Amino acid sequence: MDIKNPLVIxxxxxxxxxxxxxxxxxxxxxxxxxxIFGFLGPNGAGKTTTIKLLLGLAHPTSGGGKVFGYxxxxxxxxxxxxxxxxxxxxxxxxxxxxRETLHFTANFFFKGPKRKVEERIAETLDLVDLSDKADRPxxxxxxxxxxxxxxxxxxxxxxxxxxxxEPAASLDPQGRHDVLDVMERLRKYTxxxxxxxxxDDVQRVSDTVCILNKGKLIAQAPIxxxxxxxxxxxxxxxxxxxxxxxxxxxxxxxxVKKVNVTNVDGHSxxxxxxxxxxxxxxLLRLVMSDLNIRVKDxxxxxxxxxxxxxxxxxxxxxxxxx
Amino acid sequence: xxxxxxxxxxxxxxxxxGLSNLWGKENRRWWGTRFWLVQLIIxxxxxxGITFAVYQIPVEEMYDTMESGETGPATLETVVQHPELLGLxxxxxxxxxxxxxxxxxxxxxxxxxxxxxxxxxxVLSKPVSRSAFILSKLAGFGLGIFGVMCVLIGITxxxxxxxxxxxLIPPLRYAGMIxxxxxxxxxxxxxxxxxxxxxxxxGALIGIxxxxxxxxxxxxxxxxxxxxxxPWNLLDDxxxxxxxxxxxxxxxIQSFTPxxxxxxxxxxxxxxxxxRFQREEF
Numbered sequence: 001m002d003i004k005n006p007l008v009i010x011x012x013x014x015x016x017x018x019x020x021x022x023x024x025x026x027x028x029x030x031x032x033x034x035x036i037f038g039f040l041g042p043n044g045a046g047k048t049t050t051i052k053l054l055l056g057l058a059h060p061t062s063g064g065g066k067v068f069g070y071x072x073x074x075x076x077x078x079x080x081x082x083x084x085x086x087x088x089x090x091x092x093x094x095x096x097x098x099r100e101t102l103h104f105t106a107n108f109f110f111k112g113p114k115r116k117v118e119e120r121i122a123e124t125l126d127l128v129d130l131s132d133k134a135d136r137p138x139x140x141x142x143x144x145x146x147x148x149x150x151x152x153x154x155x156x157x158x159x160x161x162x163x164x165x166e167p168a169a170s171l172d173p174q175g176r177h178d179v180l181d182v183m184e185r186l187r188k189y190t191x192x193x194x195x196x197x198x199x200d201d202v203q204r205v206s207d208t209v210c211i212l213n214k215g216k217l218i219a220q221a222p223i224x225x226x227x228x229x230x231x232x233x234x235x236x237x238x239x240x241x242x243x244x245x246x247x248x249x250x251x252x253x254x255x256v257k258k259v260n261v262t263n264v265d266g267h268s269x270x271x272x273x274x275x276x277x278x279x280x281x282x283l284l285r286l287v288m289s290d291l292n293i294r295v296k297d298x299x300x301x302x303x304x305x306x307x308x309x310x311x312x313x314x315x316x317x318x319x320x321x322x
Numbered sequence: 323x324x325x326x327x328x329x330x331x332x333x334x335x336x337x338x339x340g341l342s343n344l345w346g347k348e349n350r351r352w353w354g355t356r357f358w359l360v361q362l363i364i365x366x367x368x369x370x371g372i373t374f375a376v377y378q379i380p381v382e383e384m385y386d387t388m389e390s391g392e393t394g395p396a397t398l399e400t401v402v403q404h405p406e407l408l409g410l411x412x413x414x415x416x417x418x419x420x421x422x423x424x425x426x427x428x429x430x431x432x433x434x435x436x437x438x439x440x441x442x443x444x445v446l447s448k449p450v451s452r453s454a455f456i457l458s459k460l461a462g463f464g465l466g467i468f469g470v471m472c473v474l475i476g477i478t479x480x481x482x483x484x485x486x487x488x489x490l491i492p493p494l495r496y497a498g499m500i501x502x503x504x505x506x507x508x509x510x511x512x513x514x515x516x517x518x519x520x521x522x523x524x525g526a527l528i529g530i531x532x533x534x535x536x537x538x539x540x541x542x543x544x545x546x547x548x549x550x551x552x553p554w555n556l557l558d559d560x561x562x563x564x565x566x567x568x569x570x571x572x573x574x575i576q577s578f579t580p581x582x583x584x585x586x587x588x589x590x591x592x593x594x595x596x597x598r599f600q601r602e603e604f
Contacts, residue, residue, distance in 0.1 A: 056446075057443055057447060057603065058603040058604065059601075077334045077335075077336050077339050077449050077450075078334055078449075080448055080449045081449040083447075085447040087444060090440075091441050092444065093441060095355070104343065108332070108343055108449055109331065109448075110329040110330060111330040111331070112329070113328075117329070120329075
């Protein structure tokens with residue numbers, strides 16, 4: 001991995017077992033400063049366990065790690081002094097109001113000045129759009145409001161690292177949009193390390209991604225690198241008309257690796273794998289050279305994160321990759 | 323957006339980090355809501371109600387009742403000369419049983435409630451030491467119990483005894499007695515907090531201390547050395563006259579062992595609670 005920025009989080013063979021269950025196995029994580037780091041994996045992959053280990057809420061079975069250069073076992077309190085954390089299912093003192101909760105949180109970090117702390121709390125409430133509900137007890141808050149309060153309390157202390165555990169998982173589409181929006185607004189101030197199983201969210205806001213499955217790291221890279229996948233060049237076409245003749249002709253070209261055509265409702269859907277990107281125009285010309293074919297759509301296939309994720313998980317499960 | 327350089331940051335102590343904020347939160351929970359008032363009303367109704375009832379019974383009749391229970395002051399003459407004892411002795415019995423149960427009920431959720439409710443994990447994700455978490459519970463609940471069950475109830479009882487008997491108990495001696503009541507309650511508070519770090523069941527938290535409370539009443543032939551190192555003799559007459567009674571009457575103390583032992587128990591329970599909580603995973 002090419003790391004231009006210093007690392008905020010670095011783990012070495014971090015392992016955690018609960019009785020006989022290996023929740024996390026030899027995790028070597030590297031989170032660069034100022035990244036929005038998507039920590040991706042299905043439920044039970046070990047994402048929350050990793051976060052708890054980083055924050056000192058759980059203790060590793062073996063291995064270790066550092067956050068801001070501080071040891072996660074011995075210097076946890078210094079780490080937590082620079083981190084903001086939103087839990088997957090955040091719980092607060094329900095008798096407190098949103099403002100009191102932020103006061104309580106801010107008091108762990110700041111002694112004063114009082115006016116500045118008040119300003120910061122107001123600013124934070126505003127950021128998450130809770131100003132009008134600031135003085136209501138939390139027990140009356142909806143799930144989305146609690147989640148926004150969670151983000152507010154996590155960043156009231158100007159954290160150098162924001163750790164968010166499934167920040168949008170329990171939200172409706174609008175709530176999800178709002179949360180991702182807040183994350184994008186915060187990216188210039190802090191490093192954001194967030195876990196999720198919602199691939200669209202990762203694709204939208206992350207610049208670096210780590211994929212975890214069954215407690216094991218299966219990929220870690222900048223998102224562009226990951227999306228480029230294996231480097232295969234595949235073009236997709238949508239055509240109308242008889243395709244057998246031209247398919248045979250294209251398949252015989254030396255720069256063509258593989259041609260797949262499926263017919264649906266009079267349309268033919270093509271996937272042509274080629275070895276040379278510069279043959280793109282030639283491919284289109286060859287298809288169009290058959291006057292019985294009308295090309296309705298043509299373009300290079302973009303892998304989405306879901307495909308990358310599923311193929312990586314599949315590869316690991318088939319024992320091709322460790 | 324403002325910058326954090328404009329703020330005065332706290333130092334992050336690995337031992338007491340976050341204590342003042344957590345203690346403040348516990349104090350607000352006690353004193354910033356109606357909680358203290360509800361507790362006060364409950365204990366006024368119980369303590370002052372029973373004391374009122376006691377003073378409605380003729381002294382001789384009351385003395386007979388106390389004698390048959392083998393728990394009363396030594397002689398009828400003593401009771402006649404010191405009618406305040408008719409208010410103080412039942413109070414000490416109630417403190418040693420009723421108030422202890424009250425403390426156990428109030429404190430049962432102090433640690434378990436936060437562990438199960440998820441708020442402990444949230445708080446401990448901030449720069450808070452686990453020892454501070456436990457000490458804040460002890461300080462917050464301790465202050466609340468001291469303020470309501472000892473000071474406020476102590477004052478109402480003092481006034482009630484004065485109005486009922488005309489006797490003004492020497493304030494220092496009375497304060498000494500109230501101090502011993504608090505020490506007894508503190509024993510059960512620290513025990514409850516310690517058990518909260520080991521168990522996730524509220525039943526165990528109430529059950530185990532209750533076994534201790536009742537054990538000297540139901541287990542025959544408890545060795546004298548065991549009675550000496552437990553808090554039972556602070557408020558009840560067992561191998562010696564109740565320590566609190568000796569203090570309030572200005573009599574010589576037969577043995578300070580129960581007092582020192584109880585203080586040591588409290589320190590021990592707190593130390594074990596901190597040790598165990600350091601190992602807790604969330």
